[in-house]
Amino acid sequence: MAGAARSVPGTERFRALFEPRGILVAGASTHPGKFGFVGLHNILACGYAGKVFATNRDGAEVLGVQSVAEVDELPDGEIDLVFVCTPASANPDLLRACAKKGITAAFIASGGYGEAGPEGRKAEAELVALADELGILLAGPNGQGVVSPPAQLCAQIVAPFPPRGHIGIASQSGNFVSSFGNYAQLTGVGVSRAVSAGNAAAVTIPDYLDYYADDPETHVALTYVENVGDGRAFVDRLRPVAARLPIVLVKGGASAGGQRAAASHTGALASDDRVFDGACRQAGISRAETIEQAYEVAATFATQPLPRGNRVVVVSTAGGWGVVTADALARTGGSPRGLELIELPADLRAAIDGELPPRWSGNNPIDMAGGETRDTVPKVLELAASHPDVDAVIFLGMGIQANEARLMREGPFWPGHGLERIVAYHERQDARFAEAAAAVSDATGKPIFSATELAVTSPDNAAPAGVRATGRLCYPSANRAVTALEHLWRRSRWLQRRHLP
Amino acid sequence: MPTLSEAASKELLGGFGVPFPPEHVVASADEAVGAAEALGYPVVVKLGGDTIAHKTERGLVRLGLGSADQVRDAAGSLLAAATPQDGDVHLLVAPMVRASRELIAGLHHDPQFGMTVMLGVGGILAEAVADVSFRLVPIAPVDAEDMIDDLALQALLGEFRGEPAVERVAVADVLLGLSRVAVERDDIASADVNPLLIVDGRPLAVDALVELR
Numbered sequence: 001m002a003g004a005a006r007s008v009p010g011t012e013r014f015r016a017l018f019e020p021r022g023i024l025v026a027g028a029s030t031h032p033g034k035f036g037f038v039g040l041h042n043i044l045a046c047g048y049a050g051k052v053f054a055t056n057r058d059g060a061e062v063l064g065v066q067s068v069a070e071v072d073e074l075p076d077g078e079i080d081l082v083f084v085c086t087p088a089s090a091n092p093d094l095l096r097a098c099a100k101k102g103i104t105a106a107f108i109a110s111g112g113y114g115e116a117g118p119e120g121r122k123a124e125a126e127l128v129a130l131a132d133e134l135g136i137l138l139a140g141p142n143g144q145g146v147v148s149p150p151a152q153l154c155a156q157i158v159a160p161f162p163p164r165g166h167i168g169i170a171s172q173s174g175n176f177v178s179s180f181g182n183y184a185q186l187t188g189v190g191v192s193r194a195v196s197a198g199n200a201a202a203v204t205i206p207d208y209l210d211y212y213a214d215d216p217e218t219h220v221a222l223t224y225v226e227n228v229g230d231g232r233a234f235v236d237r238l239r240p241v242a243a244r245l246p247i248v249l250v251k252g253g254a255s256a257g258g259q260r261a262a263a264s265h266t267g268a269l270a271s272d273d274r275v276f277d278g279a280c281r282q283a284g285i286s287r288a289e290t291i292e293q294a295y296e297v298a299a300t301f302a303t304q305p306l307p308r309g310n311r312v313v314v315v316s317t318a319g320g321w322g323v324v325t326a327d328a329l330a331r332t333g334g335s336p337r338g339l340e341l342i343e344l345p346a347d348l349r350a351a352i353d354g355e356l357p358p359r360w361s362g363n364n365p366i367d368m369a370g371g372e373t374r375d376t377v378p379k380v381l382e383l384a385a386s387h388p389d390v391d392a393v394i395f396l397g398m399g400i401q402a403n404e405a406r407l408m409r410e411g412p413f414w415p416g417h418g419l420e421r422i423v424a425y426h427e428r429q430d431a432r433f434a435e436a437a438a439a440v441s442d443a444t445g446k447p448i449f450s451a452t453e454l455a456v457t458s459p460d461n462a463a464p465a466g467v468r469a470t471g472r473l474c475y476p477s478a479n480r481a482v483t484a485l486e487h488l489w490r491r492s493r494w495l496q497r498r499h500l501p
Numbered sequence: 502m503p504t505l506s507e508a509a510s511k512e513l514l515g516g517f518g519v520p521f522p523p524e525h526v527v528a529s530a531d532e533a534v535g536a537a538e539a540l541g542y543p544v545v546v547k548l549g550g551d552t553i554a555h556k557t558e559r560g561l562v563r564l565g566l567g568s569a570d571q572v573r574d575a576a577g578s579l580l581a582a583a584t585p586q587d588g589d590v591h592l593l594v595a596p597m598v599r600a601s602r603e604l605i606a607g608l609h610h611d612p613q614f615g616m617t618v619m620l621g622v623g624g625i626l627a628e629a630v631a632d633v634s635f636r637l638v639p640i641a642p643v644d645a646e647d648m649i650d651d652l653a654l655q656a657l658l659g660e661f662r663g664e665p666a667v668e669r670v671a672v673a674d675v676l677l678g679l680s681r682v683a684v685e686r687d688d689i690a691s692a693d694v695n696p697l698l699i700v701d702g703r704p705l706a707v708d709a710l711v712e713l714r
Contacts, residue, residue, distance in 0.1 A: 231613035264691040266607025269633045275611045278635030337650045
């Protein structure tokens with residue numbers, strides 16, 4: 001990470017990185033295996049609307065772009081961002097030439113810097129100093145690229161180009177930018193910006209997150225870090241950011257620094273991970289345990305309102321789902337820091353009695369025991385979520401009928417025997433439940449989590465597909481929904497106890 | 502690194518609100534008996550000094566002394582156990598405090614994060630249980646409360662074996678005091694308040710060790 005004395009880049013220069021008016025690919029290659037080809041390919045293939053320029057030693061045409069041999073030959077003032085694939089030794093002259101053309105941001109994909117021994121570290125320090133002198137925002141080096149769906153920008157040397165959304169990603173590992181992007185494609189909960197910070201020589205992870213807090217496209221930050229360098233400086237930078245924007249952080253190498261031999265008992269208990277964990281909690285950073293959990297928690301922040309309290313109602317169409325969800329809620333530790341499966345208030349119970357036959361569970365979890373008719377599910381969701389003693393709802397058991405519908409549709413009796421009509425009804429109903437969950441959440445301002453394993457086993461099932469269509473995350477299990485809700489409640493409580501909006 | 506004696510550690514931390522029982526620092530066995538009479542039996546007698554850090558391991562702590570004779574014997578043998586390397590030594594006479602619940606609190610200078618304050622579940626299994634919470638100094642009252650919430654063994658903090666629930670505000674005050682002393686004294690390398698006993702629901706520290714840089 002960079003030294004403490006460097007100034008923080010302004011919003012304008014980040015705009016050049018994430019919303020460039022034109023892009024130059026420096027070191028474009030005619031060889032489809034080279035970064036200089038893949039980078040240009042991805043920019044063009046993903047539909048970037050601005051002008052695209054390229055340099056190539058021989059001035060070759062690459063993917064229909066007529067490259068030039070020298071930056072000097074390019075027009076002035078039309079390019080904001082240079083995506084650099086040239087060797088490290090060529091980059092100082094390149095940056096000088098780019099600055100003359102009005103370029104204010106550079107993504108350095110080239111390696112051979114801080115990761116490559118003392119010589120590389122020296123070259124990196126010189127490049128940072130040069131970029132500062134030229135007024136160029138320097139991302140990387142040794143990074144995989146930058147993604148910005150609002151600008152249809154995919155300037156990176158890996159797939160995928162994730163759908164547009166509100167999660168802003170900054171990662172010390174480019175491969176996890178890719179992983180998060182893959183989850184975004186799977187779930188439909190999309191990305192606002194994503195950057196592989198590479199060696200983060202000039203622009204650091206906290207710099208990106210600080211920008212995201214000001215970026216109207218970004219509603220939650222998602223970050224992967226391995227080495228935070230000066231931990232105190234890292235947290236001090238993120239503290240004011242976390243007060244404005246949810247930050248979901250996953251740390252690699254968390255177990256690497258074990259307990260130290262120490263004279264004091266306190267020191268003997270102070271492992272790196274415990275201190276880091278405490279620092280995150282203090283700063284209001286939501287720390288996730290795994291990559292998939294980090295994505296799901298970020299996707300939840302991006303698509304659900306914060307719960308005002310920890311009182312949860314579980315609504316289930318049938319079966320053991322409610323029971324295991326109650327167990328998962330109990331494992332969060334109960335009030336005040338954990339979630340609570342409340343006793344149903346008498347008036348809510350009476351209201352549900354009016355909607356369901358007497359065999360329903362009569363308490364929380366609300367197990368409808370298969371007693372629902374056409375409009376029961378939306379009605380029960382609405383009753384539960386609109387009750388003043390309820391802060392969040394977890395909805396389980398959707399998609400069963402649509403799953404049976406699929407079996408019918410693919411079986412030998414299709415479409416006769418009345419199958420066509422019942423299949424259409426089931427699929428319509430499951431889609432409707434998903435819509436109802438989102439609509440009731442919007443109307444009440446309370447989070448409603450829909451969970452079914454069909455989200456991964458059968459993503460085109462009407463239930464998970466319906467949830468995706470509402471823009472929300474369909475949780476692959478109730479446990480994972482509970483974990484995401486627990487993170488939201490922790491943040492809500494952190495904000496409330498500090499009188500933050 | 503140099504350490505403060507137990508008596509000096511307690512005086513420093515006590516000035517920032519860490520609660521300790523009244524105790525006497527004396528030089529002789531006779532004075533120890535006088536102090537015990539003033540405090541009332543049973544008492545604890547320990548050998549103290551600037552270079553004496555781990556008294557229990559060296560057998561320099563005598564617990565539950567119930568009479569003047571016991572105090573006199575213990576004091577005499579503790580003074581005899583002092584080695585030339587211990588330098589100036591003294592006797593610490595304190596009331597014997599019994600508690601079924603023990604916490605541990607302290608300060609630790611982390612190489613990446615600087616000074617931190619800790620709260621944990623104490624007792625001889627503290628390091629094995631490792632139910633602890635850290636924050637970066639300085640902490641606010643809400644951070645101290647969060648640290649208490651962080652502990653997994655919440656059952657230990659409620660009503661317990663006929664004793665009242667732990668007064669969380671009083672525990673938070675210990676943590677805030679530790680944070681303040683770390684801010685005001687930048688020569689502190691670490692501090693252990695161990696054990697931090699829970700007596701009638703309130704924290705009471707019966708040992709402390711401050712390490713200087």
